[in-house]
Amino acid sequence: GQQVMQIPQYQHVQEGEDFTTYCNSSTTLSNIQWYKQRPGGHPVFLIQLVKSGEVKKQKRLTFQFGEAKKNSSLHITATQTTDVGTYFCAGLYNFNKFYFGSGTKLNVKP
Amino acid sequence: DSGVTQTPKHLITATGQRVTLRCSPRSGDLSVYWYQQSLDQGLQFLIQYYNGEERAKGNILERFSAQQFPDLHSELNLSSLELGDSALYFCASSVAGQGLSGNTIYFGEGSWLTVV
Numbered sequence: 358g359q360q361v362m363q364i365p366q367y368q369h370v371q372e373g374e375d376f377t378t379y380c381n382s383s384t385t386l387s388n389i390q391w392y393k394q395r396p397g398g399h400p401v402f403l404i405q406l407v408k409s410g411e412v413k414k415q416k417r418l419t420f421q422f423g424e425a426k427k428n429s430s431l432h433i434t435a436t437q438t439t440d441v442g443t444y445f446c447a448g449l450y451n452f453n454k455f456y457f458g459s460g461t462k463l464n465v466k467p
Numbered sequence: 468d469s470g471v472t473q474t475p476k477h478l479i480t481a482t483g484q485r486v487t488l489r490c491s492p493r494s495g496d497l498s499v500y501w502y503q504q505s506l507d508q509g510l511q512f513l514i515q516y517y518n519g520e521e522r523a524k525g526n527i528l529e530r531f532s533a534q535q536f537p538d539l540h541s542e543l544n545l546s547s548l549e550l551g552d553s554a555l556y557f558c559a560s561s562v563a564g565q566g567l568s569g570n571t572i573y574f575g576e577g578s579w580l581t582v583v
Contacts, residue, residue: 449523452523
């Protein structure tokens with residue numbers, strides 16, 4: 358069935374190192390969204406990617422949507438302790454069904 | 468404060484019972500989304516309504532139902548509750564529906580449901 362696979366499950370980095378999380382789908386997505394959830398908090402919407410090959414930047418965060426609209430990545434440059442949290446992707450299929458990845462839990466050591 | 472209001476914040480109920488969770492979206496937002504977050508299942512999208520009509524569906528159980536009213540607030544009804552339904556239920560809202568680039572989704576603080 359349709360599902361979004363997200364890797365890695367956990368990532369521990371030293372402050373200043375880069376971080377990337379990846380999401381893959383076996384079938385084409387209508388769009389993909391990214392969220393961040395801090396421990397004990399609610400998900401915060403980061404961005405939505407709609408177009409094939411789309412790349413968007415938010416300060417140190419770079420989001421990419423693959424040409425085939427089957428994969429996406431979130432890259433954080435020079436992580437900071439404020440980046441700690443779980444990052445989720447969520448893929449929309451046929452503008453009708455929406456599935457979350459399992460999330461990547463990021464820990465940043467100062 | 469995201470502007471999305473959810474009630475109740477906490478709820479404890481027994482198995483077999485029925486509960487209703489309520490959500491008021493941000494002023495001007497037409498879309499309402501419901502999500503379930505549990506320890507073993509992660510974050511799951513349940514359902515989305517746009518201006519009163521169902522727009523998208525996720526892994527929502529048949530025991531669960533939702534609706535969006537003319538004033539745009541939404542309710543999530545959970546019936547025949549089981550222990551496994553214990554989770555944090557989030558509501559979110561956005562101006563438009565899915566598929567629009569730049570359409571920001573705002574989450575409420577969630578409703579903690581414990582089924583005993």
